[in-house]
Amino acid sequence: MTATISPGTGAPHARILGVGGYRPARVVPNEEILKHIDSSDEWIRSRSGIVTRHWAGEDETVASMSLDAAGKAIADAGITADQVGAVVVATVSHFMQTPSVATEIAHKLGTGQAAAFDISAACAGFGYGLAVGKGLIVSGSARYVLVIGVERLSDLTDKEDRSTAFLFGDGAGAVVLGPSEEPAMGPTVWGSEGDKADVIAQTVPWDRFRIGDVSDLPVDSSGEVKFPALRQEGQTVFRWAVFEMAKVAQQALDAAGITAADLDVFIPHQANMRIIDSMVKTLKLPEHVAIARDVETTGNTSAASIPLAMERMLATGQAKSGDTALVIGFGAGLVYAATVVTLP
Amino acid sequence: MAATKEEIIAGLGEIVNEIAGIPAEDVLEDKSFTDDLDVDSLSMVEVVVAAEERFEVKIPDDDVKGLKTVGDAANYILTHQS
Numbered sequence: 001m002t003a004t005i006s007p008g009t010g011a012p013h014a015r016i017l018g019v020g021g022y023r024p025a026r027v028v029p030n031e032e033i034l035k036h037i038d039s040s041d042e043w044i045r046s047r048s049g050i051v052t053r054h055w056a057g058e059d060e061t062v063a064s065m066s067l068d069a070a071g072k073a074i075a076d077a078g079i080t081a082d083q084v085g086a087v088v089v090a091t092v093s094h095f096m097q098t099p100s101v102a103t104e105i106a107h108k109l110g111t112g113q114a115a116a117f118d119i120s121a122a123c124a125g126f127g128y129g130l131a132v133g134k135g136l137i138v139s140g141s142a143r144y145v146l147v148i149g150v151e152r153l154s155d156l157t158d159k160e161d162r163s164t165a166f167l168f169g170d171g172a173g174a175v176v177l178g179p180s181e182e183p184a185m186g187p188t189v190w191g192s193e194g195d196k197a198d199v200i201a202q203t204v205p206w207d208r209f210r211i212g213d214v215s216d217l218p219v220d221s222s223g224e225v226k227f228p229a230l231r232q233e234g235q236t237v238f239r240w241a242v243f244e245m246a247k248v249a250q251q252a253l254d255a256a257g258i259t260a261a262d263l264d265v266f267i268p269h270q271a272n273m274r275i276i277d278s279m280v281k282t283l284k285l286p287e288h289v290a291i292a293r294d295v296e297t298t299g300n301t302s303a304a305s306i307p308l309a310m311e312r313m314l315a316t317g318q319a320k321s322g323d324t325a326l327v328i329g330f331g332a333g334l335v336y337a338a339t340v341v342t343l344p
Numbered sequence: 345m346a347a348t349k350e351e352i353i354a355g356l357g358e359i360v361n362e363i364a365g366i367p368a369e370d371v372l373e374d375k376s377f378t379d380d381l382d383v384d385s386l387s388m389v390e391v392v393v394a395a396e397e398r399f400e401v402k403i404p405d406d407d408v409k410g411l412k413t414v415g416d417a418a419n420y421i422l423t424h425q426s
Contacts, residue, residue: 047386236405239389274386 010140011179014133016344017079017144020072021311022065022172023298024056030166037162044166049273053169053299055154062094065172066105066150069307073146074109076344077176081109084176085142087116088132090125090303092332093152094118105148115142122200123269123331124190125149125303126173130327130339131188133177148174149303156202158229160220167272168230169299173307175344186256186340189248193334196240200232200332230332241275245330245338246282252326252338263289264323265313265343269330270295270305290318302331310343319343346425347399352418359394363387373415381414391417401425 029052030041044050056065066089074081087109089102102116121128126149133145153168177185204217206228218226249268253259266289268276273295280291294309301308306327313319321343328338347355357368366381377383383391388411392403395417401424403411411417 047384233405235385235389235408238386239393239405242389243393278386278390 008140010138011143012138013180013183013185014137014177015180015182015184016175016341017178018073018075018077018176018344019307019311019314020069020074020076020174021308022068022072023308024054024060024065024170026055026057027052028055033159033166036159037165039162039166047272047274048167049276049293049296050166050299052297054171056152056170060152060170062091062150062152062172063101063104063108065152065170066101066148066174067108069150069172069174070105070109070146070148073174073176077144077178079144079176079178081111084109084111084114084144084146086133086136086145087111087114087148088129088145089116089118089148089150090121090129091118091150092120092122092125092302093156094150095155101150102148109146111146114146121303121329121331121335121337122333123271123300123302123305124329124333124335124337126306127188127190127327127329127337127339128335130175130177130185130341131190131337134185134188137177137179143179145177146174147177147307148172149301149305149307151302151304153230153300153302156228156230158203158226158231161229161231163234164230164232167300169301171298171301171304171308173304173311175307175310184342186252188337188339189252189255190337191248191335196236196334199236199240199334200230202228203231204228238272238275238278240334241271241330242278242282245328245336246279248330248336248338249279249283249326249328252328252340256340258324258340260285260289262324263326263340265290265292265319265325267292267306267309267313267325267327269328270298270309271300271331303329305329314343347421349418349422352399352421353414355398356391356395356414356417359391359398363390363394371414373413373418375414376412377414377417378412395421399425
């Protein structure tokens with residue numbers, strides 16, 4: 001016989017209740033990057049808009065940076081860690097296949113036995129996390145969800161590759177999602193384009209090193225086999241990010257039932273200032289919309305970039321609580337996720 | 345009606361002016377986008393996308409690398425426009 005299953009009761013809606021960020025102590029200027037590549041400060045600035053980035057020290061781990069950002073987000077949300085029902089961590093730079101880093105974070109925060117798992121969606125990871133978190137709350141699986149984006153991309157950077165050495169940074173950003181009587185998160189417009197998997201990717205899979213002969217792998221200037229790093233086809237990524245992602249951003253506005261004129265804030269993934277500028281132009285965003293430009297001093301921190309930029313805009317007054325923001329992440333996969341949210 | 349080569353070069357002049365701020369009259373057939381017109385690899389993508397829309401032509405990324413001069417682009421568009 002088929003029993004009648006109670007579906008449980010979720011909140012009517014979900015919202016972002018608090019945000020927190022962690023930037024590693026060490027600030028790395030372009031001059032330091034230039035020790036390993038033949039380039040110039042002017043070239044790096046004109047191609048990326050990046051002036052400085054933060055690189056983590058040994059004690060600034062994926063877990064420790066996440067704990068700091070998460071603690072701030074929980075305090076900002078006005079809840080306590082034991083109220084968190086699920087911890088979702090988006091990252092591509094936690095070098096432990098299993099267990100997930102989310103379980104360590106859930107434990108050390110003192111959540112009790114919150115559900116905890118990592119998701120791998122590169123620079124769209126935070127957007128994927130928002131979609132998952134909202135679903136958990138409205139379905140009744142969790143009342144409060146911690147969504148963290150965290151990266152130590154300095155570990156996955158080829159310091160001798162002049163096309164990428166200056167791009168990446170480290171850091172963690174976190175938000176607490178919770179129940180809401182009013183809608184405060186639009187539908188997520190998301191997807192994947194696996195036919196473009198080779199456009200942004202890790203140079204070599206980890207298990208390549210299990211095969212004894214690594215003589216065909218690239219070596220660095222000292223003759224050592226290079227550790228895997230992120231590589232990308234710049235022009236192809238630029239074209240996709242600007243012109244295809246502008247369409248996705250517009251779809252997210254449409255799905256939320258608003259227009260660009262209703263927006264206060266635009267927080268695209270902080271990949272590159274040129275992508276941001278071109279995207280803003282393509283989307284024809286009105287002058288009054290505040291644009292996140294955190295990439296200038298943070299670099300590209302993949303899954304961490306959107307919550308870090310959100311935290312900074314709120315802290316500096318560029319954005320304020322209650323503002324309507326469009327967030328869009330896009331990256332290796334290729335994958336993307338865009339949604340309209342009310343800022344905490 | 346398909347554009348003539350002269351019309352394509354004039355159109356590219358307007359596009360390069362809009363994207364890179366170079367005077368349209370400087371955008372001549374023998375000019376190199378990167379060396380003469382200050383169009384870097386990312387601006388080149390913007391030029392290509394604008395040209396695709398204007399001249400109703402598809403220019404795949406693999407073909408963009410072969411477009412060194414304004415003349416290269418004009419000839420490509422001339423032979424590929426619908």
